[in-house]
Amino acid sequence: MSTRARRAPAKKALPHPDLREVPVSLVLRALGEPLRLGIVRSLAQSEHPMNCSSFGLSVSKSTSTYHFKVLRESGVISQFEEGTSRYSELRDTELEQRFPGLLTAILAATEDPAGG
Amino acid sequence: MSTRARRAPAKKALPHPDLREVPVSLVLRALGEPLRLGIVRSLAQSEHPMNCSSFGLSVSKSTSTYHFKVLRESGVISQFEEGTSRYSELRDTELEQRFPGLLTAILAATEDPAGG
DNA sequence: CTCGTACTACGAGATTCAACGTACCATTGC
DNA sequence: GCAATGGTACGTTGAATCTCGTAGTACGAG
Numbered sequence: 001m002s003t004r005a006r007r008a009p010a011k012k013a014l015p016h017p018d019l020r021e022v023p024v025s026l027v028l029r030a031l032g033e034p035l036r037l038g039i040v041r042s043l044a045q046s047e048h049p050m051n052c053s054s055f056g057l058s059v060s061k062s063t064s065t066y067h068f069k070v071l072r073e074s075g076v077i078s079q080f081e082e083g084t085s086r087y088s089e090l091r092d093t094e095l096e097q098r099f100p101g102l103l104t105a106i107l108a109a110t111e112d113p114a115g116g
Numbered sequence: 117m118s119t120r121a122r123r124a125p126a127k128k129a130l131p132h133p134d135l136r137e138v139p140v141s142l143v144l145r146a147l148g149e150p151l152r153l154g155i156v157r158s159l160a161q162s163e164h165p166m167n168c169s170s171f172g173l174s175v176s177k178s179t180s181t182y183h184f185k186v187l188r189e190s191g192v193i194s195q196f197e198e199g200t201s202r203y204s205e206l207r208d209t210e211l212e213q214r215f216p217g218l219l220t221a222i223l224a225a226t227e228d229p230a231g232g
Numbered sequence: 233c234t235c236g237t238a239c240t241a242c243g244a245g246a247t248t249c250a251a252c253g254t255a256c257c258a259t260t261g262c
Numbered sequence: 263g264c265a266a267t268g269g270t271a272c273g274t275t276g277a278a279t280c281t282c283g284t285a286g287t288a289c290g291a292g
């Protein structure tokens with residue numbers, strides 16, 4: 001394709017579920033995993049799209065991909081590709097509309113009260 | 117024991133976790149199972165202790181016991197024995213204190229938006 | 233004491249989940 | 263073109279989860 005853009009780096013979108021069709025149990029399962037909940041916490045704090053590799057997860061690359069996929073398919077995050085990287089961001093506005101107060105309540109809870 | 121009560125039927129308590137030591141991910145996992153979420157919904161609607169067999173679950177008794185155990189061990193419900201029955205009730209007040217707004221948000225969400 | 237009810241504990245099977253390594257693809261930069 | 267970077271897809275392995283049947287316990291009624 002000779003007409004491809006050189007300076008606007010594509011921002012290819014990935015398939016995401018319609019939140020109206022996502023049952024709450026799916027979201028709860030997705031967030032019930034400590035590693036995934038940690039990812040969501042990071043995203044909520046940054047409030048900006050984050051590169052997948054900038055989370056500093058202590059798991060392998062393929063495991064990381066797996067968890068991001070679970071989060072995306074449960075409607076919690078959205079991802080888009082830009083250049084060689086894939087960025088993730090929280091679908092917080094949509095989630096708030098579909099499940100009012102849910103994400104706020106989860107993020108407000110301290111994960112491990114004993115550990116801090 | 118000749119001094120045992122005849123009219124007050126015992127109400128034996130079962131071991132329950134201290135909610136301060138329960139991580140939010142454990143609660144989310146417990147509620148991420150449709151059958152268990154259904155149990156919690158029933159309990160929230162009745163607002164009174166419910167006999168385990170009055171839920172009309174379409175699984176075997178042992179499966180039922182298993183799910184009630186998961187809910188109890190994650191701090192979502194409390195159970196006590198009375199006579200030959202075991203009653204369950206939501207620990208809603210404690211949950212609200214430990215995870216403000218969480219249970220409310222989850223119960224407010226329609227489980228399957230497509231189905232109803 | 234015997235029977236029925238209500239429920240549990242244990243063990244087993246099937247399914248799902250989490251983690252990984254390897255191979256692979258797309259983009260960037262030389 | 264070639265190598266490096268960032269990430270995916272596939273297959274696998276071990277652990278956890280869900281389901282059940284069976285056996286058993288505790289209580290109440292007769």
